[in-house]
Every structure is written in structure tokens, then in C-alpha cells.
Amino acid sequence: MCGLQQPLGRRLLLLTVLLAQHCADATTSIQPHIVTIILDDWGWANWGYHDRLVNNQQLQKEVQTPVMDALAQHGIVLDRLYVHNVCSPSRSAFVTGRNPRHVNLINRPSDMYDPSLPLDGIWGVPAQMTGIAEKLKSAGYATQHVGKWHLGYASHHQMPSARGYDRFFGYLGGGNDHWTYKINKLSKGSCGRPSLDLWHNGAPATDKVPHHTCGVASQDGCWYEDALFEQQVTGAINDHADLNTTQPLFLTWAPHAVHVPLQPIAAQEAKFDFIDFPSRRKYAAVVNDMDRRIGRVVSTLKRRGLWDTTLLVVMSDNGGPSLVDGGANNYPLRGEKGFNSEGGVRSNAFMAGGFVPEAQRGSVANGLMGIEDFYATFCGVGGVVTLRDAKAAAAGLPPVDSLNMWPYLSGAVEMSPRDLVVVSDGHQPQAVIDRLGYKLIVGETSSKGTTTSTLPNASYVSPSFCFQRHDKHPPYAGACLFNVFADPSESTNIADAHPDVIQRLTKSLEEAQRDTLRRRYGPEPTAHQALTSPACRVSKRKWGGFEGPWIEFS
Incomplete structure (x- = not known):
């Protein structure tokens, strides 16, 4: 039965996918380590793999990603992965296994709150939805998240520890300064002054507060934030290997790069001083910097004996911003971050690692895939018993949309199970893409x-x-x-x-x-209201000037 050829009819196709999934589940004897790297605002043309496909010499000179190029060439390129056009909705879809329209369509500050509204009246992923880390933890995984969160943190029920992560090190909002860890202009300060945003497990990372002279113009003796994140990722791998256990690891690494503000290490930027335009030069520097960091983490996985049983996923949460200060390029795709043209919603993505079947290494998966599909795919290879989200169902929330792509990606079937991708703006679906393109x-x-x-x-x-x-x-x-x-x-x-x-x-x-989930939130406080908001008071009183959950403490 497991050797059936792909049928032509739609119903027979579905039957074949189900049979192939049964076969895969029956024959997979190990749970892979799953390491997911979600780069922030990585442009389509800012990956050397794509530049070589279009033979663009200018981009080949500017874009230096040899590690990710090699990993993709020995892995599976996910050529039709679609995401939302901005950060939080994409990450919400990844964590919950739902198309963004069924969980969260907007980026907002966490201090929007109205207790009279349903679903707690707060922005972010509803606390009643079960996250991917919770699912994998139920199957025996150790779980850790490093880097950007941006899924809501007004309530402690929205924090990583409540979403199934054993450990967390990162920032809670949409962005902060790479050198001072203060929230930047894209993440409104709620207290009339810059707040710090860096957490370690259940408390602010007070031991990482830099001295007052640290900044992009003063880097000596200071910790670059993505260096801190790499250190945490490497530590997580080493700690897990030291346990000498068969327990699988689920590790999500969400670097700050390549999101603004573009603040590369000075020596790294100097490597690209042949690029005259400042933001494009800085962007090239941070992309290359992340490529090197990914290479070192992969080397650690290999050195510690985990690589052969690892499924590595690398992707972008949305297209690159090509505005003057954004620095990215999505050539030859139209458009950029924030819009539903291809440059905003078609993501760079690939899988690698020893868990990728040998016969599939070096392949390109051209079938449709949504970022929400990683949820079912990881559950499938990780041995999770059911995708059903009973907690969300009890709250009247939409069910999981995710489809298990592993039968397709592993070569058990020839076609992606996804027929349609739904792409939304900040309010409702605006575009659909079918399997014919x-x-x-x-x-x-x-x-x-x-x-x-x-x-x-x-x-x-x-x-x-x-x-x-x-x-x-x-x-x-x-x-x-x-x-x-x-x-x-x-x-x-x-x-x-x-x-x-x-x-x-x-x-x-x-x-x-x-069938879009119509959510309502409290209003965004005005600048004057923010000075006396509960979020501000709790930040000062309980968290020492750090951003943090506040509803239960106000």
C-alpha cells in the first residue's frame, strides 16, 4: 500500500497523501531534532542561491551567503513558501498552525487593552490557542526559543513559558536597538522614555544591561544582540548534547537580523565598503554576518553529534523592505515588505540536516506551502498524536489550518497537499494563489x-x-x-x-x-495616556524599566 503511485484524481490524491503519511509514521523510528531559524525581513535577492539562478553579477558581488547556499544545495529549497507581508502575523501562523486570518493580522503595541472585549481584549496570539512548542513538548521534546518573540506579552499567558518553551532568551516586542536593547521607533515606548526589552526565561535579563556608552558608534566592550543570541543557541545545543539523552530538541532561533535598525558590527560593514548606498551596504553586512553565525551553529550541531538526526529549517518571516533605510532587495519579484505582491509574501526558505532523506537532497520543492504548514509537518515527524486544539475549540476559536508537508517533502508523494494559499492585508484576505500559479x-x-x-x-x-x-x-x-x-x-x-x-x-x-477571525482590541494609548498607562506603571515598578507582562500586575 505504501508504494502506490500518485493518482490523477483529486480524491485519489488526498487518499494517497493520507496513505503516505501513515507509511511515514509507521516507518520513522526516530524523532528528529528540529532547529528553525526565522530571519527577519530577509529579501529574496539577498540570498546568493537566488542570485546565481538569475545570473546577476551585481547581486553576486554584494550578497555573500556561502553557508546558506551550500546548505540549500544539499537540502530542499522550499521555492513556494508563502508568508504574511509583516512580522507578527507570520510568526503567529508559525506558532499556531493557522493561516494569519485565523489568528492575528496586525502588528500592534502590547499595551492595547480593553477587558470588556472577547479574547481578553489584548493584541497578539490568543492565550487559548495551543502553540507548536506545546504540541512537541507533549511528544517528549525539550523546547527553547531564542530571539524575537512579537506574539504579545501583555499577559503572562502570552509569554514563551506559557506557550510550551522550557527556556527563553530574547526580546518581546517587534524590534529593539542591537547595542542598547532599548525599544526602537518601531516599538513605541510606553513610558515616555525608551524601555529595555531583553528577557531571560521568566525575568528581565538585567545581567545583560550594557554600560551607558554602548551604541552603534561605541561598540568596544559591548555585546551585539545577535552575538548574544548565537551564544544562547550554541549553549542550548551543547547543554542538550551534554545530557547524553535520546530526548529530541525543538529549538527556534529568531535573530534580530536583518530587521532595522541596521547597525552592523563596524568591521563587518567595512567588508562591504565598495557599496556606496549606506543602507544597502549595511544590509549586505548583516546578511553576511548571519550567514557566518548560522555556519558556526551548524558546525556545533555536527561536532556534538546531533546533525545526522536534525531537521534544520531556515526562512524569512516576510519579504525585504526596499525603502531607503530598509536596505533589502527582492529582485526579480515585485514589491517588498508590507504589500501583497510577491516580494512581500514569497519567502526565502530551505530545509537541511541529516534527517532530510538522501534522495531528496539537492531538490527544489515547487509545490505551494504556507508558513502555517510547519506546525503539522513538525507534529508529523515529531510523533505528535493529534493536531486538534481542544483548548482553542472550547474558546470558539478557529481550528488548525496546517497541512503536513512531510510526505511531499520526503518524496513519498509527488504533489504538495496544498491547493490554495490565502494572503491577507491588515484586515482581511486580499489575494489567493492556486496550485497552477x-x-x-x-x-x-x-x-x-x-x-x-x-x-x-x-x-x-x-x-x-x-x-x-x-x-x-x-x-x-x-x-x-x-x-x-x-x-x-x-x-x-x-x-x-x-x-x-x-x-x-x-x-x-x-x-x-x-471565515476570517474578526478580533477586537483596546485602543492604542495616546502619547499622553501612555505616560500613566498600566503597562508603564508595571514596567517601572516590577520590571525595573524593562518591557514585560502587566495585566496581572496592574
Whole structure:
């Protein structure tokens, strides 16, 4: 039964996937170590593997990622992994196994709160949803998260320790300073002054507070934040290996890089002084820096004897920001972070490690995959008994959307089980992509129509609308249809030539819009209100000026 060939009919395809999953579960005798690296704002063209495919000499000179190139060439490239166009919704999908529309569609400060609203009235992943670390922990895994959280922390029920992680070292919000660990302009300070944001397990990392002279202009004797994170990751691997146990490890590493502010180590930036444009130079430096850190962590896994049973996943949470101070490039994809063109939602991604079947090494998986699918995939290889989220069901929340991709990625079946990817803006689904490559977009989407190998540059200041305004409501007059398999730059709107496709995908989009989780939160405090907000008071009184959970302590 496990040797069935792939059938052509849809129902037979589903049956084959289920049979292949049964076979895989029956024959896998080990639980792999699962190490996931989620880079922040990594642009499509800022990976040397992609630059060589398009033979772009300028990018090949600027983009230096030899470690990740080699890992991908001996692993599985996930060529059609789709994510949300900004950070938190993507990470929420990864953790909960739900499409972003079923968990969280917006980035917001954690001090939005209204206790009269359902689901606690706070922003972030609902406390009633079961996370991937909880699932894997139920199957015997040791669990650890290092780096960016950005899933909500107003309540201690939203913290990593409540999500199944045995250990945590990282920052709670959307971004902070690489050298001072103070929250940056993208993460509003709630107390009228910069707050510190760095935690170790259940308390602020007070022992890591840098001296007052530390900063991008004064780096001597200071800890670069991604160096701290690498140290924690390496320590987690060494500690686990020292236990000399068969217990599997689930480790999520979410570096600060390559998110703004771009503050590379000075010597690292000097390696790219041939790049005249400042943000592009800094971006190239931090990408190369992360490549080197990943290489050292992989070397540790090999040296400690864990690599042969490790499944390593590397991906980006969204496309790169190509604004002047963003530094990224998504060539040849249209657009960037924050928009639903391909440059915002198609992610760099690959799998590597000794757990990847030998026959699949060096392959490219062209089938559709959503970031939410890692949940079921990890549960499948990790021996989790059921995907059902009883806690969420009791709260009336949407079920898990995730599909187990392992039968497809391991070569047991020829086609991805995912037929459709749903892509949302900050309010509701805006686009759908089917397994034939057709992508329907309604409403407005933005970013420059022209993509070059030298973005950003001085003439590229801000995004502009690349499509005419069109109706967000049926029948979507003026909607855009592309075949992104044949036209990754989304340069030719083929809607007029394919009314049947428009009609078919419109139904899928409307279904996705109807079942979107409509959440409400409290209002974002004004600057004056923030000075006396409960979040501010608790930060000062309990956490010593660090960001932290506050609802239970206010």
C-alpha cells in the first residue's frame, strides 16, 4: 500500500497523501531534532542561491551567503513558501498552525487593552490557542526559543513559558536597538522614555544591561544582540548534547537580523565598503554576518553529534523592505515588505540536516506551502498524536489550518497537499494563489513596478501604487490576475483573458473572507495616556524599566 503511485484524481490524491503519511509514521523510528531559524525581513535577492539562478553579477558581488547556499544545495529549497507581508502575523501562523486570518493580522503595541472585549481584549496570539512548542513538548521534546518573540506579552499567558518553551532568551516586542536593547521607533515606548526589552526565561535579563556608552558608534566592550543570541543557541545545543539523552530538541532561533535598525558590527560593514548606498551596504553586512553565525551553529550541531538526526529549517518571516533605510532587495519579484505582491509574501526558505532523506537532497520543492504548514509537518515527524486544539475549540476559536508537508517533502508523494494559499492585508484576505500559479488580487496593493538589482538607491524613496484602484467588492471590477509561476515580477495583468479563473478564485477569496477571525482590541494609548498607562506603571515598578507582562500586575 505504501508504494502506490500518485493518482490523477483529486480524491485519489488526498487518499494517497493520507496513505503516505501513515507509511511515514509507521516507518520513522526516530524523532528528529528540529532547529528553525526565522530571519527577519530577509529579501529574496539577498540570498546568493537566488542570485546565481538569475545570473546577476551585481547581486553576486554584494550578497555573500556561502553557508546558506551550500546548505540549500544539499537540502530542499522550499521555492513556494508563502508568508504574511509583516512580522507578527507570520510568526503567529508559525506558532499556531493557522493561516494569519485565523489568528492575528496586525502588528500592534502590547499595551492595547480593553477587558470588556472577547479574547481578553489584548493584541497578539490568543492565550487559548495551543502553540507548536506545546504540541512537541507533549511528544517528549525539550523546547527553547531564542530571539524575537512579537506574539504579545501583555499577559503572562502570552509569554514563551506559557506557550510550551522550557527556556527563553530574547526580546518581546517587534524590534529593539542591537547595542542598547532599548525599544526602537518601531516599538513605541510606553513610558515616555525608551524601555529595555531583553528577557531571560521568566525575568528581565538585567545581567545583560550594557554600560551607558554602548551604541552603534561605541561598540568596544559591548555585546551585539545577535552575538548574544548565537551564544544562547550554541549553549542550548551543547547543554542538550551534554545530557547524553535520546530526548529530541525543538529549538527556534529568531535573530534580530536583518530587521532595522541596521547597525552592523563596524568591521563587518567595512567588508562591504565598495557599496556606496549606506543602507544597502549595511544590509549586505548583516546578511553576511548571519550567514557566518548560522555556519558556526551548524558546525556545533555536527561536532556534538546531533546533525545526522536534525531537521534544520531556515526562512524569512516576510519579504525585504526596499525603502531607503530598509536596505533589502527582492529582485526579480515585485514589491517588498508590507504589500501583497510577491516580494512581500514569497519567502526565502530551505530545509537541511541529516534527517532530510538522501534522495531528496539537492531538490527544489515547487509545490505551494504556507508558513502555517510547519506546525503539522513538525507534529508529523515529531510523533505528535493529534493536531486538534481542544483548548482553542472550547474558546470558539478557529481550528488548525496546517497541512503536513512531510510526505511531499520526503518524496513519498509527488504533489504538495496544498491547493490554495490565502494572503491577507491588515484586515482581511486580499489575494489567493492556486496550485497552477494563478494569483488574484483585489483592492489596492503597492510598491514600485520596476525592480532592479541595485535597490534601494537614492531615487527609490517610497512605494507607489503599481495597480489602478479597483473594487474590493464582487465582482471586483479592475481586479488583477497574474500567473506568478510564469511572471514572478507580476508585470502582466491577465484578468481579461481568464474570466473563468477570476470567477473560480473569487469564490475561494470570498470563502476566506467570510471565515476570517474578526478580533477586537483596546485602543492604542495616546502619547499622553501612555505616560500613566498600566503597562508603564508595571514596567517601572516590577520590571525595573524593562518591557514585560502587566495585566496581572496592574
